[in-house]
Amino acid sequence: MxxxxxxxxxxxxxxxxxxxxxxxxxxxxxxxxxxxxxxxxxxxxxxxxxxxxxxxxxxxxxxxxxxxxxxxxxxxxxxxxxxxxxxKVQLIQQDPYAALNPSHTIYQTMMAPLTFEAKRQKKPKAWMEQRAREVLELVGLNPNVVFGKYPHMLSGGQRQRVVVARALTVDPDVLVADExxxxxxVSLRLGILNLLFNLREKYGIxxxxxxxxxxxxxxxxxxxxxxxxxxxxxxxxxxxxxxxxxxxxxxxxxxxxxxxxxxxxxxxxxxxxxxxxxxxxxxxxxxxxxxxxxxxxxxxxxxxxxxxxxxxxxxxxxxxxxxxxxxxxxxxxxxxxx
Ligand SMILES: Nc1ncnc2c1ncn2[C@@H]1O[C@H](COP(=O)(O)OP(=O)(O)O)[C@@H](O)[C@H]1O
Ligand SMILES: [Mg+2]
Structure with missing residues (x-):
């Protein structure tokens, strides 16, 4: 609260x-x-x-x-x-393209906060990739497919899903979705809205x-x-x-x-x-x-x-x-x- x-x-x-x-x-x-x-x-x-x-x-x-x-x-x-x-309060911004480093693969993008998180929680290295897979699946992405990709290879909707997945790595209490x-x-918007809705319903975020x-x-x-x-x-x-x-x-x-x-x-x-x-x-x-x-x-x-x-x-x-x-x-x- x-x-x-x-x-x-x-x-x-x-x-x-x-x-x-x-x-x-x-x-x-x-x-x-x-x-x-x-x-x-x-x-x-x-x-x-x-x-x-x-x-x-x-x-x-x-x-x-x-x-x-x-x-x-x-x-x-x-x-x-x-x-x-x-x-524990994570921001999802308007422009997922700007939020992602264009020269990092999705794997690298996910590892950045997870490296920090693993240190914080004293978790072994293997935990990081496992956690990355877990949160990508939560947002409806297949880790095997997206891990090697760069942001420009994804659709706007997929990019925003990556941003949400990255926010989920810290197990947030609140997501602040700013525009x-x-x-x-437009055709992909409903999918993202449903994703946010479901994260709340299912995981209490x-x-x-x-x-x-x-x-x-x-x-x-x-x-x-x-x-x-x-x-x-x-x-x-x-x-x-x-x-x-x-x-x-x-x-x-x-x-x-x-x-x-x-x-x-x-x-x-x-x-x-x-x-x-x-x-x-x-x-x-x-x-x-x-x-x-x-x-x-x-x-x-x-x-x-x-x-x-x-x-x-x-x-x-x-x-x-x-x-x-x-x-x-x-x-x-x-x-x-x-
Ligand atoms: N870093 C900043 N420096 C100066 N003024 C700012 C800065 N950020 C926002 N503002 C001003 O604060 C007001 C509120 O902005 P903002 O919070 O972005 O509004 P909204 O998100 O509702 O469009 C605006 O007048 C904006 O110009
Ligand atoms: Mg604004």
Whole structure:
């Protein structure tokens, strides 16, 4: 079980002649990932999803907040120990080609983390190859066929399976899948989604599924929890199906309404659903979504809404002054630019 409280991350402005302002990528986010649970983050590009995923896998530092891993507060631990624990949280990134060394065979690719793991667990050499075979089979690849191959000799789907297999070598508690299927051919996507789903079902590996693709989030997180993220803040959350069927925050509604892919999984990939409008990272004393919200009134532009529980459903929370269930239609919704 992972519990994250009030996580904050600011990137310094990129330097140079045109010194940019710092970017507050994550502005006090709370979430939890139950053992063997499925959690999805949805939100458009730039809202901070990847940053949270990278923090959780130890690839990025954070400014403040707490990460509790099985009750232990990682923030209090020395860096080395924190990273040691976070090895059990493995990241699957968007582009499997970039994640694999092109000059290494799949055998070499698998041996790299296993050499480390064998040392750690004091296992004999023979264990390494046996373990590599085991995890490749788990992800649906035949070790005898792929061991001698280079990444370019495999399909995108097979490459992503290798990346998943490599993550499995450390016997992870959680897989963080960051847009893990967006670069994969549509025909192969379902296979990868099913793989992630099955790893969770069969082996109890929790899944944090980060995506702009609501249909995919719904598919892998059927009995899970969705967090809708807008500009580094959670604006709505709830049990997957309930949230998708009855969102009350206009941003969630805008996201969902413009997703024709909800009918199937034939996602067009790119950010087609994005309602147009100003996207600022400024400090705000108002609702951050107000400039783009077609329902915004004066109060939204002056007073920041606190998180509230939707009556009758403890799990369903939102930050909107005027939460309103609206029927979500599968066609693009106009959001007025400010
Ligand atoms: N290393 C970095 N340095 C500076 N800004 C960054 C860095 N990484 C991300 N950002 C900024 O933080 C914000 C959130 O980015 P990111 O977490 O990648 O969002 P998402 O994954 O939702 O698209 C963006 O404004 C992005 O430009
Ligand atoms: Mg991202």
């Amino acid at each position: 992972i519990e994250v409280k009030n996580l904050v991350k600011t990137f310094p402005g990129r330097g140079g002649m045109l010194k940019q302002k710092p970017v507050q990528a994550v502005k006090g986010v709370d979430f939890s990932i139950p053992d063997a649970g499925a959690v999805a983050f949805i939100g458009e590009s730039g809202c901070g999803k990847t940053t949270i995923g990278r923090i959780l896998t130890g690839l990025e530092t954070y400014d403040s907040g707490e990460i509790l891993y099985n009750g232990v507060n990682l923030t209090d631990l020395p860096a080395a120990e924190r990273l040691e624990r976070l090895r 893990a299927v967006s670069m994969i051919d 929790a899944l944090l599924f980060i995506t702009h693709d609501v249909a995919a989030a719904r598919y892998v997180g059927q009995d899970g929890h969705i967090y809708v993220i807008y500009q580094g803040e959670v604006v709505e959350q709830g049990v997957t199906d309930e949230l998708i069927q009855s969102p009350v925050h206009p941003y969630t509604q805008a996201l969902l309404s413009a997703v024709p892919v909800l009918r199937g999984l034939e996602s067009p990939g790119a950010d087609r659903y994005i309602p147009l409008g100003e996207f600022t990272q400024e400090e705000s004393t108002a609702c951050r979504f107000a400039p783009r919200c077609r329902h915004a009134v004066d109060r939204c532009r002056t007073e920041k809404p606190a998180e509230q529980i939707w009556p009758g459903d403890q799990d369903h929370r939102h930050t909107c002054h005027f939460p309103t269930p609206r029927r979500v239609v599968a066609e693009p919704l106009e959001v007025k630019p400010s």
